[in-house]
Amino acid sequence: AQSVTQLDSQVPVFEEAPVELRCNYSSSVSVYLFWYVQYPNQGLQLLLKYLSGSTLVKGINGFEAEFNKSQTSFHLRKPSVHISDTAEYFCAVSSLGFQKLVFGTGTRLLVSP
Amino acid sequence: DTGVSQNPRHKITKRGQNVTFRCDPISEHNRLYWYRQTLGQGPEFLTYFQNEAQLEKSRLLSDRFSAERPKGSFSTLEIQRTEQGDSAMYLCASSLTPTGRNTEAFFGQGTRLTVV
Numbered sequence: 001a002q003s004v005t006q007l008d009s010q011v012p013v014f015e016e017a018p019v020e021l022r023c024n025y026s027s028s029v030s031v032y033l034f035w036y037v038q039y040p041n042q043g044l045q046l047l048l049k050y051l052s053g054s055t056l057v058k059g060i061n062g063f064e065a066e067f068n069k070s071q072t073s074f075h076l077r078k079p080s081v082h083i084s085d086t087a088e089y090f091c092a093v094s095s096l097g098f099q100k101l102v103f104g105t106g107t108r109l110l111v112s113p
Numbered sequence: 114d115t116g117v118s119q120n121p122r123h124k125i126t127k128r129g130q131n132v133t134f135r136c137d138p139i140s141e142h143n144r145l146y147w148y149r150q151t152l153g154q155g156p157e158f159l160t161y162f163q164n165e166a167q168l169e170k171s172r173l174l175s176d177r178f179s180a181e182r183p184k185g186s187f188s189t190l191e192i193q194r195t196e197q198g199d200s201a202m203y204l205c206a207s208s209l210t211p212t213g214r215n216t217e218a219f220f221g222q223g224t225r226l227t228v229v
Contacts, residue, residue: 003156009168011206021177032216051216090155092128098211100146101171101218103155 002027002093006104013092013111015083019075021107023091025061033074034092034101035065044090050074061085119205123192126195131190133191134224138207145188146172146218148204151184152166162188163210194229202226 003026003048013019032051034043048059055067065076084093090102109112118137126132138145143164148156158172159178164185174180177195182188192199202225206218 022141029181034217036220041222041225045220046217049217053216087198092155098208098216098218100158100161101148101156102158105153105155 001029002095002102004093004102006090006091006106006107009105010108010110013109015111016080016113017027019035019077019081019109020092021089021109023074023076025072025074025091025093027093027095031093032096032098033065033067034094035059035063035074035076035088035102035106036092038088038090038106040087042054047076047089048097081109081111082086083111083113085109095111117207118207118217119203119221119224121224122222123225123227125229128196128197128228131191131193132195132226134203134205135225136188136190136205136207136221138205141217142207142209143185144207144210144218145182145205145209146187148206150202150204150223151200154203159190160192166210192226195226197228200226200228204205 005024006015034049050057050067058064061102088106090106091104114225146161147159150156162182177193180190202223204223206220208218
């Protein structure tokens with residue numbers, strides 16, 4: 001079984017500042033890792049994914065994440081945030097069979113001017 | 114292709130009534146998933162289909178819940194005798210059978226159920 005921990009329920013940040021959203025996972029088998037973004041009353045949009053290869057993954061909207069196997073982490077970063085990045089961000093894990101995604105509880109990113 | 118489509122977007126029902134939601138996946142996707150998301154939580158897996166076969170069901174899917182995908186295309190999720198605890202956003206997602214770089218799920222906009 002897998003589990004995901006997103007320790008920060010809310011992260012306030014000023015526009016143009018850098019941000020890091022933390023994600024730690026637990027699994028007894030190899031996993032794939034994902035970050036999704038959810039805007040109010042919307043579904044989830046994939047930001048980026050780690051399947052294999054380079055541990056630094058670049059995604060859409062200037063986001064990137066680094067897979068750290070020894071620390072079982074997959075933190076999401078953006079060097080300069082915009083007001084439009086205000087949303088809920090979910091980290092998720094799946095086994096290599098990709099039968100289902102296990103999500104964390106989410107981190108609300110609040111960007112203010 | 115317009116992506117994963119879910120109908121209705123919103124549903125308000127009285128406790129004890131039955132409701133049915135529909136999901137139309139991306140046309141070439143053979144896998145279809147259902148998730149439930151309650152306020153302030155991440156989505157929780159309910160069930161998934163490979164073509165028309167339902168391959169896994171979560172223990173969250175009580176006997177009041179049933180999902181079908183009769184011809185391997187659209188899917189329906191029915192909840193019988195709804196309870197207030199069923200109030201949630203029901204999300205549908207679809208994917209190809211994962212092979213390398215195509216491993217990802219595409220989500221619909223969800224159906225928000227309110228049981229009063």
